[in-house]
Amino acid sequence: MVKNLLHPDGKILAIYFPPGLPERSGSCAFASMKCLVNCLSYLIQNSITKGTFDAFRKYEAKALTEKLWGQIKEQPIKLMEWFCWGDCPPEMTDKVVDIIKGLSEKGVIQCGFTRNKELWRVVLKVPNVRIGITIEDIDDVKEYAKKGLVAHPQYDSGETELFYKVTNNRHHASCGGSFMRETANGISYEADCQTCYKNKRGCFTKFEKK
Ligand code: SF4
DSSP: OOSOSOEEETTEEEEEOOOSOGGGTOSOTTOOHHHHHHOTTTTOOOHHHHHHHHHHHHSOHHHHHHHHHHHHTTSSSOEEEEEEESOOOGGGHHHHHHHHHHHHHTTOEEEEEESOHHHHHHHTTSTTEEEEEEOOOHHHHHHHTTTSEEEEEETTTTEEEEEESOSSOOOSEEEOSSEEEETTTOOEEEOOHHHHHHHTOGGGTTOOOO
16 A cells, blocks of 8 residues: 555645546546636646555555554644545445544544535534535535535635535635635634634534544
């Protein structure tokens, strides 16, 4: 197996899968054309994305969980991000769910975004997990946002509106490449998932560690 499955994204460690459609060796089975055109990875597939993806295809969930834990347990805050690049393809959903549950039992906080609705639905109730579903159609956002975290991309501005269990159809925060902003007071902070976790902001609004 590759030496490391997790690689830095700012101050935290993240899973990078190959971006792009499966027919182009990518992992983004649910990508829209807008998403592909605006992807911040520029659809680059490098040795990191390929090595991680190959390991996930080759090894069982238990071995992958232990490998991930080996890296995370050295971190001051045991927090990791799923799919900084790429996404969970449908054939890998069960394996990723098992890994997420295994890491959750070890107390690992897990965040990130996916377009895999089955994955999102299953891990909604897993403790220590706050993974968002990316939804482009605002009419659909309202429905999903009743259940959990929803990311609504704004391709023009590069910001993503975040909704969490809302009934008023209003996002509570926006996250851009370098900042996150709380909607209620308009205050912006550095986009740092550790700080969001500590302060229950952004993706971690109303988050309780178990
Ligand atoms: S809102 Fe906070 S936790 Fe969510 S992606 Fe942005 S910086 Fe990370």
